[in-house]
Amino acid sequence: MQRVTLSRFLIEQQREGGHLPPQLRLLIEVVARACKAISYTINKGELGGVLGSLGQENVQGEVQKKLDVIANDLLLEANEWGGNLAALASEEMEAIHPIPNRYPKGEYLLVYDPIDGSSNIDVNLSVGTIFSVLKAPEEASGREVTEADFLQAGRHQVAAGYAIYGPQTTLVLTFGKGVFGFTLDREVGSWVLTQSNITIPADYREFAVNMSNHRHWAPEVQRYIQDCMAGKDGPRGEDFNMRWTGSMVADIQRILTRGGIFLYPWDAREPGRAGKLRLMYEANPLGMIIEQAGGAATDGTVRILDIEPVGLHQRVAVVMGCREEVEKATGYFRAAQ
Numbered sequence: 001m002q003r004v005t006l007s008r009f010l011i012e013q014q015r016e017g018g019h020l021p022p023q024l025r026l027l028i029e030v031v032a033r034a035c036k037a038i039s040y041t042i043n044k045g046e047l048g049g050v051l052g053s054l055g056q057e058n059v060q061g062e063v064q065k066k067l068d069v070i071a072n073d074l075l076l077e078a079n080e081w082g083g084n085l086a087a088l089a090s091e092e093m094e095a096i097h098p099i100p101n102r103y104p105k106g107e108y109l110l111v112y113d114p115i116d117g118s119s120n121i122d123v124n125l126s127v128g129t130i131f132s133v134l135k136a137p138e139e140a141s142g143r144e145v146t147e148a149d150f151l152q153a154g155r156h157q158v159a160a161g162y163a164i165y166g167p168q169t170t171l172v173l174t175f176g177k178g179v180f181g182f183t184l185d186r187e188v189g190s191w192v193l194t195q196s197n198i199t200i201p202a203d204y205r206e207f208a209v210n211m212s213n214h215r216h217w218a219p220e221v222q223r224y225i226q227d228c229m230a231g232k233d234g235p236r237g238e239d240f241n242m243r244w245t246g247s248m249v250a251d252i253q254r255i256l257t258r259g260g261i262f263l264y265p266w267d268a269r270e271p272g273r274a275g276k277l278r279l280m281y282e283a284n285p286l287g288m289i290i291e292q293a294g295g296a297a298t299d300g301t302v303r304i305l306d307i308e309p310v311g312l313h314q315r316v317a318v319v320m321g322c323r324e325e326v327e328k329a330t331g332y333f334r335a336a337q
């Protein structure tokens, strides 16, 4: 079988679909190239001196791992000079990063989580990179981009994707016309198309949630999970399995592959019912991918992609995965309102 590389796939999408403008194609190529560099860096592990923490916190109040900052800088440096972007924003940078005047500016905005699942780096479990692409508002051309230009609902994303650095390094992409998966061929150094039109299987009963937070959840979330755990003899009449990797990308990859549901509900410790996960660079891109794969993504009641952001680092509750199962879960939440 003839191998389709990412470059060929993107060029063919540009030619045939008409939905992939050349500047967006080049931007995706650059992000994918940076993910390759991140993959090689992670792979070196202790030998590359890249494990462990830095003695500083990010804007989220989390202690930064060395790799959080290395991956952030790799993505920044790869994208800054290419002429495709007006500005970037990242989990690891408090403020947006407008393209410096010494480089040409493009029409897109890139938002990313350089390493998702940071707590897994030092224990050699899967981590990933998540990214979301928005268009800079037209009236922003000719002036400096501001944070407000980024605050667009997720339905306005023109592309979203993630890479996973696991047993294989894989890349999953959508431009709003299906979900495609690529595997990194390390010897050749290229991404090869390995899955087309990914859809979430509907018939596997598996939930992903951090059970240690159970006592902090709203009663309806506790009830939903209890009913799943009651198995065949409970109200759901089926046995459920559970997985929680600590890397949202890896949990979402599993759901794309074999089905199930992912929840990070708000809990009593957080003011304003905000969840832990971040809307702009976790929930929105993964929500777009999940929807494009036939699934559903909500905060428990509202569609993630319809939430109007009010801040770059805004947090949100997340319930996403197989459509039927998300509808079951949100039924519990609606009943409680």
Ligand code: AHG
Residues within 6 Å of the ligand: 062, 091, 113, 115, 116, 117, 118, 119, 210, 246, 247, 248, 249, 276
């Ligand atoms: P990040 O490493 O980018 O800060 O994200 C971690 C997120 C997400 O990937 C994961 O699902 C969740 O936090 C894990 O949370 P717990 O520590 O509660 O397990």
Ligand code: MN
Residues within 6 Å of the ligand: 060, 062, 091, 118
């Ligand atoms: Mn973090």
Ligand code: MN
Residues within 6 Å of the ligand: 113, 115, 116, 117, 248, 282
């Ligand atoms: Mn993350």
Ligand code: MN
Residues within 6 Å of the ligand: 068, 091, 113, 114, 115, 116, 117, 118
């Ligand atoms: Mn991160």
